[in-house]
Amino acid sequence: MPKAIDVEAVLGTLTPLRGRGPETVEADEGEAFATLASFDKGAVFVGSFDGESPWERHRGGDELVHILKGETSLTILTDNGEHLLSLKAGMLTVVPKACWHRFSSPCGVTVLTVTPQPTEHSTADDPR
Template sequence: MPKAQPISVQEMLDSVRFLPDRTPHTTDKEAAPAFATLSDYRDGGLFVGHFAGNSEWERHSQGDEIVYVLDGTTRLFLWVEGEEQGHDLKAGELMVVPQNIWHRFEAPDGVKIMAVTPQPTDHRVDRPE
C-alpha cells in the first residue's frame, strides 16, 4: 500500500515554467515544462499547470475532470450538443467537466490551474463536430 503524505501545491507550481503562448498546435514536449503531476489518483492524476493562450480540445472517456483555478482567469469552453458553451473562471473557482465532453481553455492573461484528470485523454486541434 502506498504511503500517504502531504503535497505542497505551491512547491509544485514553483517547479513549473510559465508557458506564455500556448496554442492548439503546441506539442506535448513544448508544454511539458508548464505542467507537473502532484499525485496519481484513481485512473489518472492530480496536475498543476501555468500557461497563457489557448489549448487544444480534449475529453476524458473514463470520468469527469475537476478544474480548479489557483490564480488568474480562464474561459473554459465545453462542446455541448453542437455548441460551444463558455464559462469564465477566476481564482478560487472550479468546474466539473462531465465525462466525454470536449473542452478547451482560453487564458490570454495567464492562469494557474489544478486539475483532477482521468486518463486516457483524447486531444484534437479542430473543434468537434
Template sequence: MKKAQVVSIEKILQGVTFLPDRKPGMTGKGVEGAFATLGEYRDGGIFVGHYAGLSEWERHPADEIVMVLEGQTTLFILEGEDEKPNILNEKEMIVVPEGTWHRFETPKGVKILSVTPQPTDHRISHPLDPAAD
C-alpha cells in the same frame, strides 16, 4: 497499499515555468516545464499548469475537476452544437462531465489544478468538424 502523502501545491508550482503562448497541438518540448504532476488519482492524475493561450479540445472517460489557483481562464464546454463559455476566476472550480469535449482560452495567464482521468482524447479541430483530426 499506498501511503497517504502531503503534497505542497505551492512548492510544486515554484518549479513550473510560465508558458506564455500555448497553442493547440503543442506537446513535448513545447510545453515542457509548464505542467507538473502532483500525484496519481484513480485512473488518472492530479496536475498543475501555468500558461496563457489556447488549448486543444479534449475529453475524458470520467468527470474532470478543474480549479483556478491564480488568474482567469474561460473553459468552453461543447453542449450539442454549442460551445458554452464558463469563466473561471481565482479560487473557482468546475466539474467537466464525463465524455464532454472542452477547451481553454486564457489570454493573460492562469495557474490551474486539475484532477484528470486518463486516457484523454485530444483534437486540434472542432470535434463536430467532419474532417476532424
C-alpha cells in the same frame, strides 16, 4: 501511502508556458505542468500557461478543474450545445465525462485538475 503535497512549492519549480496554441507540442508543455499524485483512473495535475489549449476530452470520467491563479474561459461542448464559463482564481467546475473542452487565457492561468486518463486531443474547429 498517503502524503502531503506542497502545491505552491511544485508550482515554484515550473516555467509557465507562454503563447500556448494549436502549434504547441507536448514536449513544449513539460516544464509548465506537473503531476502531483495518482488519483483513481488518472492523476492530479497543476500547470500554468497563457494562450489557448487544444480541445480535449476524457472518456474515463468527469474532470475537476480548479483555478489557482489568474483567469480563463473554459468552453465545454455538450449534447445541448456550447457552454462558456468564465473562471477566475478560487473557482472550480466539473467537466462532464467525454465532453470536449478547451481553455482560453490571454493573460495567464494556473490550474489544478483531477483528470481521468486517457486524454484525447483535437485541433479541429469543432471536434465533435
